[in-house]
Amino acid sequence: MALLGVLLEAFLLRPLYARDPLESLLLTFGLALVLEEAVRAIFGPVGVPFRIPEGLSAPLFPDTPFFFLTRYRAFVLGMAALAGLLVFLLLRFTALGLYLRAGAQDREMLSALGTDVRRLYTLAFALGVYLAGLAGVLAAGQLGLSPTMGTGLLMPSFVALILGGVGS
Numbered sequence: 378m379a380l381l382g383v384l385l386e387a388f389l390l391r392p393l394y395a396r397d398p399l400e401s402l403l404l405t406f407g408l409a410l411v412l413e414e415a416v417r418a419i420f421g422p423v424g425v426p427f428r429i430p431e432g433l434s435a436p437l438f439p440d441t442p443f444f445f446l447t448r449y450r451a452f453v454l455g456m457a458a459l460a461g462l463l464v465f466l467l468l469r470f471t472a473l474g475l476y477l478r479a480g481a482q483d484r485e486m487l488s489a490l491g492t493d494v495r496r497l498y499t500l501a502f503a504l505g506v507y508l509a510g511l512a513g514v515l516a517a518g519q520l521g522l523s524p525t526m527g528t529g530l531l532m533p534s535f536v537a538l539i540l541g542g543v544g545s
Contacts, residue, residue: 382506386499394498406535409527417524424523453515460511464504477501 385408393401433449468474479487480497488494513527520526 378510379503379507382503383499385506386502390502391495391498402535402538406531409531413524413528420524422524424521424526426521427517429518449518453518456511456515460508464508473500 389404389408390401393404429447429449433452434447437446437448437451438444468477476487476492476497477500480492480494480501484494487497516526
């Protein structure tokens, strides 16, 4: 997934960095729709159920009637928390995180200091695509596998981004 993200960033998004951020947003929105239709054309429109292994579908705390959490959901929660912690640690305590934060604040200054900002943006995009892929894999146990499994989140995200500001 990260390799696909690198290719998409290099060939489609990079030429739009100097332009209005709304153009990049519209491109990625359209690209999501194109990829969804490509998956639908290749694998068919019907979703595939995702079978959770028997050991993971059991309740985590079987003796508590007021708190129901399966082992699979606890696993997903743990993986999401671990991914969030690792991203936090990366951004807060590494040189790469410092460069990523600096690039978000002032791209021109970082470039003037000798940093290859294009490569940095490619790395950031690859990390984002990797995390989106991980989220999709983790969500498959709850949602099943289908070409439209993320579509329900796409429009509210688009609206929130527009209302919150594209550059924020």
